[in-house]
Amino acid sequence: MSLSTIDLIVVIVYAIGIFGLAQWVSREKAGHAKDTSDYFLASKSLPWWAIGASLIAANISAEQIVGMSGSGYAMGLAIASYEWMAALTLLIVGKYFLPIFLRNEIYTMPQFLEQRYGRLLPVLMAVFWLALYVFVNLTSIIWLGSIAVNKVAGVDQTYALVGLGLFALLYQLWGGLKAVALTDIVQVTLLVFGGLVVSYLTLTQIGGGEGFFAGFRILVERVPTHFDMILTPDNKFYNDLPGIGVLVGGMWIANLSYWGFNQYIIQRALAAKNLGEAQKGVMFAAYLKLLMPVIIVLPGIAAVVLAPDLAKPDEAYPTMMRLLPQGLLGLVFAALIAAIIASTASKINSIATIFTLDLYAKARGIPTRGEDNVGGEAKEKHLVLVGRGVAALAIIIAIFAAKPLIGQSDQAFQFIQEFSGFFTPGITVIFLLGLFWKKATEAGAIVAAVTSVVLSYLLKISVPVPWLPEAANVYLTPFMNRMLFVFLVSLALAVIVSLARPARVEKNVVTMQGVSFRTSGAFNIGALGVVLILIALYATWW
Numbered sequence: 001m002s003l004s005t006i007d008l009i010v011v012i013v014y015a016i017g018i019f020g021l022a023q024w025v026s027r028e029k030a031g032h033a034k035d036t037s038d039y040f041l042a043s044k045s046l047p048w049w050a051i052g053a054s055l056i057a058a059n060i061s062a063e064q065i066v067g068m069s070g071s072g073y074a075m076g077l078a079i080a081s082y083e084w085m086a087a088l089t090l091l092i093v094g095k096y097f098l099p100i101f102l103r104n105e106i107y108t109m110p111q112f113l114e115q116r117y118g119r120l121l122p123v124l125m126a127v128f129w130l131a132l133y134v135f136v137n138l139t140s141i142i143w144l145g146s147i148a149v150n151k152v153a154g155v156d157q158t159y160a161l162v163g164l165g166l167f168a169l170l171y172q173l174w175g176g177l178k179a180v181a182l183t184d185i186v187q188v189t190l191l192v193f194g195g196l197v198v199s200y201l202t203l204t205q206i207g208g209g210e211g212f213f214a215g216f217r218i219l220v221e222r223v224p225t226h227f228d229m230i231l232t233p234d235n236k237f238y239n240d241l242p243g244i245g246v247l248v249g250g251m252w253i254a255n256l257s258y259w260g261f262n263q264y265i266i267q268r269a270l271a272a273k274n275l276g277e278a279q280k281g282v283m284f285a286a287y288l289k290l291l292m293p294v295i296i297v298l299p300g301i302a303a304v305v306l307a308p309d310l311a312k313p314d315e316a317y318p319t320m321m322r323l324l325p326q327g328l329l330g331l332v333f334a335a336l337i338a339a340i341i342a343s344t345a346s347k348i349n350s351i352a353t354i355f356t357l358d359l360y361a362k363a364r365g366i367p368t369r370g371e372d373n374v375g376g377e378a379k380e381k382h383l384v385l386v387g388r389g390v391a392a393l394a395i396i397i398a399i400f401a402a403k404p405l406i407g408q409s410d411q412a413f414q415f416i417q418e419f420s421g422f423f424t425p426g427i428t429v430i431f432l433l434g435l436f437w438k439k440a441t442e443a444g445a446i447v448a449a450v451t452s453v454v455l456s457y458l459l460k461i462s463v464p465v466p467w468l469p470e471a472a473n474v475y476l477t478p479f480m481n482r483m484l485f486v487f488l489v490s491l492a493l494a495v496i497v498s499l500a501r502p503a504r505v506e507k508n509v510v511t512m513q514g515v516s517f518r519t520s521g522a523f524n525i526g527a528l529g530v531v532l533i534l535i536a537l538y539a540t541w542w
Contacts, residue, residue: 054268090285141344203216
């Protein structure tokens with residue numbers, strides 16, 4: 001399949017337009033060169049709508065659109081729990097995490113770890129995050145994006161892989177986070193519109209002449225098991241989404257780590273004008289997350305009826321796009337490209353931020369904005385230049401590593417979740433104790449991190465464990481349950497070590513003075529709305 005002339009024109013106009021807009025919104029006043037605050041934190045000036053849109057644009061990319069739609073094709077609506085539970089997680093982040101981060105003027109997650117624990121842990125975590133972002137997240141986005149471009153536009157996948165990576169690099173290379181965040185409202189608008197169009201047309205085709213709602217009813221009747229939100233143990237995908245454990249177990253560990261302590265996500269909220277704008281931004285993002293399964297998962301389920309013989313589940317979304325007429329296909333294809341580019345650019349910028357501010361600047365003894373003895377203009381320019389160089393190197397590595405690392409996976413979204421699950425229990429322990437328990441120490445945090453990786457790996461290769469009862473082994477088989485178990489063990493060891501080896505009080509420079517967890521009436525009403533919608537959704541599809 002290839003794009004028609006009108007579709008190509010639409011995509012080219014989009015590409016030129018979004019690139020030009022990114023450079024325009026990130027321009028600086030005459031005589032002012034970008035410093036680290038401008039490039040990595042958008043001058044700490046983002047409004048709520050940019051924060052909310054950018055959170056979603058950074059999150060929703062090929063790994064969600066292509067990967068989660070593929071999971072919808074394979075296992076059904078149950079995969080939507082990742083989206084719907086994320087909405088609730090965002091409310092927790094806005095109410096309890098952001099007040100502490102913004103009060104302490106945090107700009108990276110390793111910086112928080114240094115202020116809270118000491119110098120060793122942030123270096124270890126910075127290296128880990130860089131490896132994760134480059135070799136798992138960045139590779140998965142451009143690989144799955146290249147599949148979509150190949151299936152929809154007929155472009156050779158290698159060329160698509162290189163093209164997506166380089167365009168995303170150029171898109172944010174000059175403007176930094178401001179170029180990404182202030183254009184994401186356009187990207188998200190296009191993404192939502194395009195996704196809704198695909199869902200509407202797929203269900204309309206299933207419904208024949210009876211329309212969209214009839215198509216949805218027929219789809220539920222044809223594949224009723226694909227609309228089970230809580231999977232039973234006899235379901236072949238139970239190990240991916242273990243029943244009620246999804247709502248009260250390991251998914252919380254993954255969500256708190258991802259939305260609360262993940263640099264390329266939380267960076268948008270850290271760049272807010274103030275706490276109020278940050279909280280309104282995460283509320284906006286929470287409501288957008290409630291909508292995402294309609295845009296992403298539903299077309300994948302529809303493909304079970306319309307294209308039942310796909311070679312791989314991850315081909316579901318691109319295949320459904322073939323239903324679109326000329327012109328509209330170009331617009332929806334541009335929406336898919338928008339999501340890929342926005343998320344790729346976000347990760348590139350976060351990689352540059354962590355390496356430059358948390359590793360390079362510290363190693364060279366170069367002060368950065370927000371620290372005492374602020375470096376001169378020349379040093380600021382130098383750090384921005386280093387960041388741009390690291391961004392370029394990261395995308396080059398990801399382009400070469402994408403096929404060997406991601407190319408053999410049938411459901412890339414599930415692969416990413418399980419791989420990340422080795423680390424997320426320890427990360428969640430480290431940050432939760434760092435935020436809310438004064439006695440937590442660096443030694444305890446390091447023990448939690450090591451325990452998380454080692455125990456997760458041992459459980460993955462050794463379940464069933466011979467000396468455990470059968471019921472325990474059944475529980476530990478799903479990776480999501482293992483995450484909760486590993487979290488509890490890591491938490492217990494971190495507390496024990498922290499109490500056994502107390503740290504000097506002066507090591508903790510994170511202040512709680514002036515921090516308030518009270519939120520506005522508008523935030524509270526919005527939060528209640530999210531909770532009521534979730535109750536209704538799960539009550540309907542239990």
